[in-house]
Amino acid sequence: MTSPGALALATRGLRKSYGSRLALDGLDLSVPSGVVYGFLGPNGAGKTTTMRLLTGLLHPDAGAIELLGRPFTRNDRQRLFEVGALVESPSFYPYLSGRANLRALAAAGAPVPKGRIEELLELVGLRERARDKVSGYSLGMKQRLGIAGALLSDPRLLLLDEPANGLDPAGIVAMRETLRRLAASGKTVFVSSHLLAEVQVLADVVGIIARGRLVREGPLESLLTDQGVVRVRLPVAATERARNALQALGPVDVVDAPSVPTNDSVEMWLAIHVEPSRAAEVNRTLAEAGIFASGLESGTDLEMLFLELTGGEASSEGRMQGIGTPDAKGTTGAAS
Amino acid sequence: MRIFLSGLRKLVGRPASFVSVGLLVGLLGLIVIASATIAQRDESTAAARRALAMVTFPGAYDLILSFMLGLGGLVAVIYGAAIAGSEWSWGTLKNAVARGESRTRYVLSTFAAIAVMVAVGLAITFVLGVGIAVVGASIAGVSTSGLTDADTLARLPALAGRGWFSVVEQAALGFAIATLTRSQLAGIGAGIAFYFGEGFASIFLPDIIKYMPFAVARAAVDTGAGGGFEGGGNGLTEALTPDTALLLVGAWLVGSLVVAVAFTERAEITG
Numbered sequence: 001m002t003s004p005g006a007l008a009l010a011t012r013g014l015r016k017s018y019g020s021r022l023a024l025d026g027l028d029l030s031v032p033s034g035v036v037y038g039f040l041g042p043n044g045a046g047k048t049t050t051m052r053l054l055t056g057l058l059h060p061d062a063g064a065i066e067l068l069g070r071p072f073t074r075n076d077r078q079r080l081f082e083v084g085a086l087v088e089s090p091s092f093y094p095y096l097s098g099r100a101n102l103r104a105l106a107a108a109g110a111p112v113p114k115g116r117i118e119e120l121l122e123l124v125g126l127r128e129r130a131r132d133k134v135s136g137y138s139l140g141m142k143q144r145l146g147i148a149g150a151l152l153s154d155p156r157l158l159l160l161d162e163p164a165n166g167l168d169p170a171g172i173v174a175m176r177e178t179l180r181r182l183a184a185s186g187k188t189v190f191v192s193s194h195l196l197a198e199v200q201v202l203a204d205v206v207g208i209i210a211r212g213r214l215v216r217e218g219p220l221e222s223l224l225t226d227q228g229v230v231r232v233r234l235p236v237a238a239t240e241r242a243r244n245a246l247q248a249l250g251p252v253d254v255v256d257a258p259s260v261p262t263n264d265s266v267e268m269w270l271a272i273h274v275e276p277s278r279a280a281e282v283n284r285t286l287a288e289a290g291i292f293a294s295g296l297e298s299g300t301d302l303e304m305l306f307l308e309l310t311g312g313e314a315s316s317e318g319r320m321q322g323i324g325t326p327d328a329k330g331t332t333g334a335a336s
Numbered sequence: 337m338r339i340f341l342s343g344l345r346k347l348v349g350r351p352a353s354f355v356s357v358g359l360l361v362g363l364l365g366l367i368v369i370a371s372a373t374i375a376q377r378d379e380s381t382a383a384a385r386r387a388l389a390m391v392t393f394p395g396a397y398d399l400i401l402s403f404m405l406g407l408g409g410l411v412a413v414i415y416g417a418a419i420a421g422s423e424w425s426w427g428t429l430k431n432a433v434a435r436g437e438s439r440t441r442y443v444l445s446t447f448a449a450i451a452v453m454v455a456v457g458l459a460i461t462f463v464l465g466v467g468i469a470v471v472g473a474s475i476a477g478v479s480t481s482g483l484t485d486a487d488t489l490a491r492l493p494a495l496a497g498r499g500w501f502s503v504v505e506q507a508a509l510g511f512a513i514a515t516l517t518r519s520q521l522a523g524i525g526a527g528i529a530f531y532f533g534e535g536f537a538s539i540f541l542p543d544i545i546k547y548m549p550f551a552v553a554r555a556a557v558d559t560g561a562g563g564g565f566e567g568g569g570n571g572l573t574e575a576l577t578p579d580t581a582l583l584l585v586g587a588w589l590v591g592s593l594v595v596a597v598a599f600t601e602r603a604e605i606t607g
Contacts, residue, residue: 052604052605052606055433055434056433056434056436057430057433057434057604057605057606058604058605058606059604077433077436077437077438078436079436080434080435080436081435081436083436085434085435087430087434088427089427091426091427091428091430091431092426092428093346093350093422093426093428094426095349095350095351096346096349100345100349103342103345104342104345104346104428105431105432105435107338107339107341107342108338108339108342108431108432108435108436108437108442109432109435109436109437110435110436149431152435153435
């Protein structure tokens with residue numbers, strides 16, 4: 001936990017219900033200043049509700065919010081002058097151009113310096129299309145315009161809900177670089193996302209929410225080190241022997257991925273919860289037991305951590321997007 | 337002030353603004369030209385005499401105003417509902433609130449911009465309506481010497497001012513209804529239903545309906561000319577005096593805005 005003085009955003013005991021449905025159940029977030037914070041959770045876990053509360057769109061039933069070191073309540077709307085936000089899908093006047101929409105947005109809230117709009121249109125790559133009506137924009141272009149809107153007042157804290165939505169690969173890379181650059185300049189970027197692979201390469205700190213409560217928070221690197229995994233692909237017939245041989249190294253999980261049929265046998269993955277640096281040791285242990293792996297991967301896996309912490313309640317969409325995407329170490333995550 | 341000016345810029349570029357004025361001018365033009373054509377063919381029947389009055393000045397001024405303020409009220413309800421409803425439907429209110437903007441200021445500034453647009457729209461419609469009536473007079477072969485009638489021209493500004501105030505009140509009603517429904521379409525639908533519903537209800541409850549928003553708006557600008565476009569049942573109501581009606585128009589206007597502001601302030605903004 002970071003010391004309270006250095007927090008850009010903090011919530012304490014945040015509760016919110018919609019009728020009888022409890023959306024947030026005492027959420028405690030601690031977002032340090034100057035980092036990219038990945039806010040993860042399955043669909044319906046309370047991510048968007050949290051974003052709405054942080055931007056004053058909703059009012060909490062209980063609990064407290066601190067933005068940039070000061071309390072944020074119903075009457076403190078000016079605290080949001082130093083906050084930029086993109087909540088849910090980007091919203092614009094469809095009959096106005098991209099530039100006119102940013103001008104309309106700039107008229108609300110904190111004053112926007114002259115020239116800032118042109119600067120941002122350039123930054124998000126929309127200068128050429130700035131005169132076109134937003135109704136003709138693709139989802140990705142609207143998303144980029146939304147990010148420009150969030151940056152209008154040069155905020156110290158940026159709250160982005162699924163910022164990669166609709167962006168093409170080049171757009172995702174550009175967005176990632178922009179967000180990293182903002183964090184490097186001392187700003188805090190709070191990104192809510194279900195794209196685990198994206199968060200894994202972007203975030204410094206992550207918070208995982210499930211059923212309205214924070215279930216894990218901390219620096220990504222240390223969380224992943226704790227969650228280190230080495231996977232080996234073996235014939236099904238050898239898995240029991242391998243499991244016994246590997247017991248000395250750490251807990252062994254059988255991955256419930258589809259088995260892989262080969263010419264003379266059916267293979268499957270075993271996952272061993274050890275630090276990724278012990279991959280050679282795993283291989284040697286198996287070889288000494290007369291078992292030869294046809295595949296070996298080592299790495300850290302945010303998806304596995306996520307599923308473990310959220311009780312595997314990721315949506316089918318979330319799972320699909322986690323499968324087969326390279327993680328930070330460049331390996332390919334097997335389904336878990 | 338920034339929100340108000342931005343609101344004006346948004347409305348100037350909005351197709352609904354052009355469509356509203358275009359609808360008023362277009363219908364007025366059709367009626368005037370049709371009246372001129374009828375008057376040209378035959379002057380003997382009652383219908384022909386009424387048609388002739390439509391293109392004969394200075395009486396044509398009152399008829400144009402009566403038409404504008406009658407149909408203008410319905411258009412204003414729809415316009416106010418479209419603007420307020422779209423702020424919720426498109427999520428643009430959400431953007432402003434998330435930037436720390438005051439909800440009350442945003443709502444009132446947006447409505448102030450609507451009020452200015454209503455004034456501009458009515459002025460354009462009136463000028464074009466008079467132009468069309470002059471053309472109609474020429475078609476019907478009627479003199480336009482009454483165009484500069486001093487008495488009529490002297491009372492026009494006050495009547496136009498009252499008319500603007502009444503139409504703004506009706507826009508406020510649409511604005512408040514759409515705010516309550518949080519939807520452009522629902523707001524427009526409910527606004528239209530209210531407009532015609534009030535007119536029909538006046539058949540059964542005239543003593544109550546005469547205090548209702550559309551009835552007081554009509555009574556406040558009663559030119560005595562008739563011929564306006566009005567909701568069903570109108571005319572069965574014994575109208576209030578124009579000055580009393582104007583006070584009630586103010587009350588309905590303020591009430592509508594208070595409802596819109598209070599609801600927006602308390603609303604949980606989702607979607």
